[in-house]
Amino acid sequence: MADYQFGNIENVKEGDKFVNRQALRDAGIHLAPVAGIDGNPRVGAPSIVLNGGYVDDLDLGDEIIYTGHGGNDPSSKKQIKDQSWDATGNKALIVSEMQGLPIRVTRGFKHKSKFSPKEGYVYGGLYYVTDHFEEKGKNGFVICRYKLEKVSPSETWQNLVKKELPLGNENSKRIATEVLRIVRDTKLSKEIKKLYNYECQICGTTISVRGARYAEAAHIKPLGKPHNGNDQPGNLICLCPNHHVMFDKGVFAIENDLSLVGIEGSLSLHKNHTIEKSNFDYHKEHIFINE
Amino acid sequence: MADYQFGNIENVKEGDKFVNRQALRDAGIHLAPVAGIDGNPRVGAPSIVLNGGYVDDLDLGDEIIYTGHGGNDPSSKKQIKDQSWDATGNKALIVSEMQGLPIRVTRGFKHKSKFSPKEGYVYGGLYYVTDHFEEKGKNGFVICRYKLEKVSPSETWQNLVKKELPLGNENSKRIATEVLRIVRDTKLSKEIKKLYNYECQICGTTISVRGARYAEAAHIKPLGKPHNGNDQPGNLICLCPNHHVMFDKGVFAIENDLSLVGIEGSLSLHKNHTIEKSNFDYHKEHIFINE
Known part of the structure; x- marks a missing residue:
């Protein structure tokens, strides 16, 4: 069984490029050769790769609404049935959420977002899974979704303490929140x-x-x-x-x-x-x- | 009964100076004319003034170990008996802690720290009460103590997520902590x-x-x-x-x-x-x- 490492990998910086999945694997970023979600329900998910596999993925940079795996037709790659919370990678992501484990995020050339590389893969840094929920996807089947938030040096404590959560469209108002309690872990x-x-x-x-x-x-x-x-x-x-x-x-x-x-x-x-x-x-x- | 306002006061910035307690009161920063702790156990403590009243206060700038009130001899100002968690201001500070309310901190010219003004008072910004505990003070009596941590724009989310807590003297090691859960409030x-x-x-x-x-x-x-x-x-x-x-x-x-x-x-x-x-x-x- 793979020996998963959580968090940043020595000598790999955010923005580093990799020619293909094998290079990601050699660097220790993402061990699974094909799957988008690395890890298992026992240890959690140390890494994900976004590469256009799921039409519902939403990438806002510091925040990603990620789609779990499963339900796709192997040949057409279109979703043909519901996803399940019991699928290995989907369960692994919940373990990461419940245990506050950091996740490495890598974007591939097929992933549609302004943060994606034109070719190969680019390492995007560490995120936390902060939420999971269920939706009907664009193809009409149930999808397991995850909210990932970046562990970002650009976000100040001030922002964290008085965060304004955006609502719906850009014209709607924002809600000021404050931190009541922070639970730390070692x-x-x-x-x-x-x-x-x-x-x-x-x-x-x-x-x-x-x-x-x-x-x-x-x-x-x-x-x-x-x-x-x-x-x-x-x-x-x-x-x-x-x-x-x-x-x-x-x-x-x-x-x-x-x-x-x-x-x-x-x-x-x-x-x-x-x-x-x-x-x-x-x-x-x-x-x-x-x- | 005073109508207490929590958080920053419009038009008052961190670093603003005030000639005396009356000026602080007029500005709406700290309403109590003499007491170091403003507020009451019903609403919490919107503001404190540090001005040398208690020998055990420890001011590290972004972190303050504050001493509650009581136990001092009215004439000598020396502590002559134990402080009590039931004293109005001490209770108010616990309410602020439990409810995650921000506290305005002002430093006076009699307060011994490198952040204190030479004369008058200086507004030091917003803090949270993050801890309370009991100790024997320098004068040998029980004191009620509070840890205040600054709501600071200089502290990054990165620091918050991977915070290293210093231990004892400077040679001892630091402990890396991560955020497991953040409870927000509106x-x-x-x-x-x-x-x-x-x-x-x-x-x-x-x-x-x-x-x-x-x-x-x-x-x-x-x-x-x-x-x-x-x-x-x-x-x-x-x-x-x-x-x-x-x-x-x-x-x-x-x-x-x-x-x-x-x-x-x-x-x-x-x-x-x-x-x-x-x-x-x-x-x-x-x-x-x-x-």
């Missing part, structure tokens, strides 16, 4: 979540779509100033979004015997997971607000 | 959440710290391309973080009779809240993934 966070199979260590909840699971990892002693907690398994727990907010905001704390204070319950611990107890003490003393 | 989102008193319309859950409540508002037909849902009460519901993730990712949908499909349960509806049923249909058809 490499080790992903590993801890996997260890617990994305089940909350407090309530057992997992959020699952077609087997793609979502959970959040909390640093017991928070990262960054002024707490300076570390990013180690001994400082990480796997929680559902509700318990994550509650823990971070100090609604409850965890005692050394794993019972909770502030709310009912206790923390389950995997036999291969050892927590540094002093982190519980730190959280209880500094973050927990005893009402 | 003006109307805040109103819908208030209408439901921050209780989830599905499970009744609310997340509360000292009376400051947290919930999330979901747009039934999503905002932005390609869905182009509107930001109106008829397209908004108040959910806990868990049900919000599940709804956005299509784990369940809502029928016109308010029963759920995909999971057990139903949606409660406030008598003053009318939902545009076609939004339920859109969500069910396009976002919900029937397993």
